[in-house]
Amino acid sequence: MNNTTIDWNQKARDTATRLSGKILIDGQLTDALCRDTIDVIHPGDISNIGHVPRCNEADVDRAVNSAQQAFSSWRNVAARERGRQLQLAADQLEIEKELIARLCSLDTGNAIRTQSRPETASTIDLTRMFGGLASELKGETVPSASANVLQFSIREPIGVVGGIIPWNAPLFLFVAKVAPALAAGNTVVIKTAEQAPLCVLLVAEIMNRELPPGVLNIVSGYGEECGKPLCEHPLVRKVTFTGSMPVGCAIAGYVASKLCPVTLELGGKNPAIIMPDADLDLAIPGIIDGMRYTRQGQACTAATRVFVHRDLYDQVVEGVVTSLAKLKLGDPLDDETDMGCIISEEQLNRTLHYMEIARNTEGARILFGGERPTEPLLAKGYYYPPTLLDGLQLDNDVCRDEIFGPVATLLPFTDFNSVISDANDTEFGLAANLWTRDLARAMAFVNQIEAGFVQVNQCAAPRSNVSYGGIKMSGLGKEYALDSMLNHFTQSKTVMINPGTPAASV
Ligand code: ADP
Numbered sequence: 001m002n003n004t005t006i007d008w009n010q011k012a013r014d015t016a017t018r019l020s021g022k023i024l025i026d027g028q029l030t031d032a033l034c035r036d037t038i039d040v041i042h043p044g045d046i047s048n049i050g051h052v053p054r055c056n057e058a059d060v061d062r063a064v065n066s067a068q069q070a071f072s073s074w075r076n077v078a079a080r081e082r083g084r085q086l087q088l089a090a091d092q093l094e095i096e097k098e099l100i101a102r103l104c105s106l107d108t109g110n111a112i113r114t115q116s117r118p119e120t121a122s123t124i125d126l127t128r129m130f131g132g133l134a135s136e137l138k139g140e141t142v143p144s145a146s147a148n149v150l151q152f153s154i155r156e157p158i159g160v161v162g163g164i165i166p167w168n169a170p171l172f173l174f175v176a177k178v179a180p181a182l183a184a185g186n187t188v189v190i191k192t193a194e195q196a197p198l199c200v201l202l203v204a205e206i207m208n209r210e211l212p213p214g215v216l217n218i219v220s221g222y223g224e225e226c227g228k229p230l231c232e233h234p235l236v237r238k239v240t241f242t243g244s245m246p247v248g249c250a251i252a253g254y255v256a257s258k259l260c261p262v263t264l265e266l267g268g269k270n271p272a273i274i275m276p277d278a279d280l281d282l283a284i285p286g287i288i289d290g291m292r293y294t295r296q297g298q299a300c301t302a303a304t305r306v307f308v309h310r311d312l313y314d315q316v317v318e319g320v321v322t323s324l325a326k327l328k329l330g331d332p333l334d335d336e337t338d339m340g341c342i343i344s345e346e347q348l349n350r351t352l353h354y355m356e357i358a359r360n361t362e363g364a365r366i367l368f369g370g371e372r373p374t375e376p377l378l379a380k381g382y383y384y385p386p387t388l389l390d391g392l393q394l395d396n397d398v399c400r401d402e403i404f405g406p407v408a409t410l411l412p413f414t415d416f417n418s419v420i421s422d423a424n425d426t427e428f429g430l431a432a433n434l435w436t437r438d439l440a441r442a443m444a445f446v447n448q449i450e451a452g453f454v455q456v457n458q459c460a461a462p463r464s465n466v467s468y469g470g471i472k473m474s475g476l477g478k479e480y481a482l483d484s485m486l487n488h489f490t491q492s493k494t495v496m497i498n499p500g501t502p503a504a505s506v
Contacts, residue, residue, distance in 0.1 A: 009333050012102035016198050020050035024204050026066040027213025033058045038194050043109035043341045043382040044332050052197045052220035057229040063217040064233045067160040067187040070214025075157045075185040083134025083183055089207040090127040096206050104171055105332040107196035109341040112333055114294040123171040126464040130179035133482050150497040155490040157185030159237035162230040166243045167196035167343055168298040174200045177240045180485035189217045191227050195343050231255050245473050263477035263488045265469055267402040268430030271423035272303035276311040278435035284319035290459030293386040294339050297406035301431040303459055304408045305399055307419050313412050324368045324386045342382040351384055351405030354398050363391040394422055424450045429472030433459040
């Protein structure tokens with residue numbers, strides 16, 4: 001490590017200390033009413049970097065009331081002016097980007113070079129994009145049966161939006177909710193994830209330099225104690241959630257009795273299919289990217305079921321194993337590191353549980369990884385290597401459940417129709433990708449695959465300006481693009497204007 005790096009890391013730790021114990025209400029970092037706190041642990045060395053309030057209904061109520069109060073004026077700020085303020089907020093984030101990325105790595109254990117800096121850059125980009133899109137909040141005019149009646153629709157903000165975010169890409173998922181909601185004239189209360197709250201609080205604090213007090217508020221705490229009352233609060237008129245499928249279903253239940261619209265971005269058990277004509281120079285790095293190994297597999301879009309045609313099975317095994325051996329597992333804050341560590345002991349145990357199942361399955365092979373590192377530096381944290389399995393049947397829990405760890409399974413196939421049916425044999429329907437040179441195959445795949453985010457010859461992460469979301473049990477609604485802002489963060493009002501008395505003749 002050079003001195004500059006040491007300074008940034010210290011600055012990030014000092015910032016974590018400064019933000020500790022605070023929530024953000026009415027434009028101010030403030031103490032919470034609740035007394036209990038939750039420790040924030042850096043998973044790289046299990047050091048305590050700070051703590052956040054364990055909020056309950058009382059703090060949620062304060063935050064929602066602040067947002068409700070701010071709504072009456074924010075909704076009347078001209079849309080382009082709201083957008084301009086978001087863009088100024090993005091400029092502020094740009095100034096602080098290294099600090100934000102460092103704190104994100106401290107919170108999450110994600111590697112600074114491969115994850116936290118790119119995530120910070122996407123966060124800024126998405127904020128800017130929605131700032132620009134504020135001018136697109138247009139309605140429609142509708143032809144009228146009568147010449148003197150004007151019929152049109154207008155898009156209005158909904159009110160206070162309650163957002164609940166996870167820890168795996170906390171910054172991007174935060175602005176994916178906040179930026180379109182604010183651009184559309186809503187105000188927001190976000191509950192951060194208990195494992196990675198501080199980097200989000202920092203981003204919110206920085207954005208508040210440019211936003212009016214109360215439009216963007218942050219609470220922290222556990223799901224049942226803080227997330228549930230946020231969803232149920234009578235003044236919260238829209239809920240947006242990213243997280244696990246069971247919690248998404250619970251959230252839909254919390255808001256049902258007030259008929260509050262809800263957007264749910266949930267999990268996946270995503271297939272990648274390597275056809276016999278695939279270009280392996282693309283497909284092999286593509287599988288590794290697609291598995292999101294450099295985020296320790298902690299991504300909803302991770303392609304964890306890799307169906308490989310038997311004709312090139314051995315070649316794929318060899319190519320993937322060779323490439324995995326080159327990934328450097330290490331300190332998340334070290335620029336040399338490709339892959340950091342798992343977020344928490346709970347998540348590490350989840351990975352270990354599924355590896356135990358694999359070990360106890362007859363015929364299963366561990367092609368790469370599968371053992372926790374023993375080097376002293378890594379043994380201290382929640383590290384687990386990229387792991388590749390095969391020899392498992394599709395009905396094995398390893399192939400059915402979302403592990404959310406760095407574990408993928410190769411599954412050989414011979415027939416296209418049966419592989420499509422196997423790929424679709426899951427309750428989830430989030431992402432899918434196919435590797436082929438055959439355009440007709442690609443089109444058949446796009447037509448038949450049950451997923452909301454489908455790619456051919458690439459397995460890129462979701463990005464700004466591309467609508468993203470799942471079908472089946474992977475979610476409801478899409479985010480990250482203009483249509484998501486219009487569909488999910490505005491309500492439409494249909495208007496018919498009949499002038500009544502004839503116009504006076506001049
Ligand atoms: P993960 O398993 O990835 O942590 P979760 O769905 O449990 O995913 O958590 C994602 C977010 O949802 C976190 O902010 C968490 O606190 C919140 N959460 C968990 N359970 C509930 C719940 N019952 N109600 C509301 N929010 C919840």
